[in-house]
Amino acid sequence: MSRGGLFITLEGGEGVGKSTQLRMLVRRLEGAGWKVEATREPGATALGKRISDMVRSAAGGGPVDKAELLLYLADRAQHVARVIQPALAKGMAVVCDRFADSSEVYQGRARGLGAEQVRRLNQWVCGETWPDLTLVLDLDPQTGLQRALERQDSLGLGLDRLESEDLEFHRRVRKGFLDQAAAEPERVTLVNAGLPPDEVAAKIWAQVELVSEGRRP
Ligand code: TMP
Numbered sequence: 001m002s003r004g005g006l007f008i009t010l011e012g013g014e015g016v017g018k019s020t021q022l023r024m025l026v027r028r029l030e031g032a033g034w035k036v037e038a039t040r041e042p043g044a045t046a047l048g049k050r051i052s053d054m055v056r057s058a059a060g061g062g063p064v065d066k067a068e069l070l071l072y073l074a075d076r077a078q079h080v081a082r083v084i085q086p087a088l089a090k091g092m093a094v095v096c097d098r099f100a101d102s103s104e105v106y107q108g109r110a111r112g113l114g115a116e117q118v119r120r121l122n123q124w125v126c127g128e129t130w131p132d133l134t135l136v137l138d139l140d141p142q143t144g145l146q147r148a149l150e151r152q153d154s155l156g157l158g159l160d161r162l163e164s165e166d167l168e169f170h171r172r173v174r175k176g177f178l179d180q181a182a183a184e185p186e187r188v189t190l191v192n193a194g195l196p197p198d199e200v201a202a203k204i205w206a207q208v209e210l211v212s213e214g215r216r217p
Helices: 020-031 046-056 063-088 098-109 114-127 141-154 167-183 199-213
Strands: 007-011 035-040 093-097 133-138 188-192
Touching: 007 020, 007 063, 007 098, 007 167, 007 199, 020 035, 020 093, 020 133, 020 199, 035 063, 046 063, 063 093, 063 098, 063 114, 098 114, 098 167, 114 167, 133 167, 133 199, 141 167, 167 188, 188 199
Parallel strands: 007 093, 007 133, 035 093, 133 188
Antiparallel strands: none
């Protein structure tokens, strides 16, 4: 449990609709009287933006798996210390698009560095700053990648190094999140992201209300 405030993370594969749901959740939390810090990983701090560019770049063959993990952890260390922990200390609600579970699933499970090993490193990096609730938006990876492709097309962009991983990799990511939810059911909740956005938002809000019960904004 985080010490003060309310700490919620949104997780899932590519194109599951995290950004849309994050916006809707922020509005609902504000409506319930919370002051909200909406943030994301990677890239929420000045250092994090530079790390995010490094991790996305395919220059020189891109980072090897261990380097990629350490870059995400460095981004997280800075993010926790400079953004998340201070907001929680002020009693705010922090809503974060991806956090420690992304490293455990993408690097630990899908790239095979080991979920246990990544969890230990995450615990060292995050200390007490751990999510009260993690919502995993679950969607068939083929549908998710198609959505991600359409979004990038509409922005006139191509897929980056990570989005262009093969379908098999994205299947391992999905299974990784399902295993993550099964391993920690008291914190991690699965939400069917194939439903219409309003229905997904309603399911998310029901979970948030349960967790925030007894905590005053
Ligand atoms: P997004 O903008 O779709 O959230 O993409 C961020 C990418 O970074 C996504 O492919 C997942 C990846 N990622 C990791 O592999 N490990 C991590 O710890 C984090 C935070 C993100």
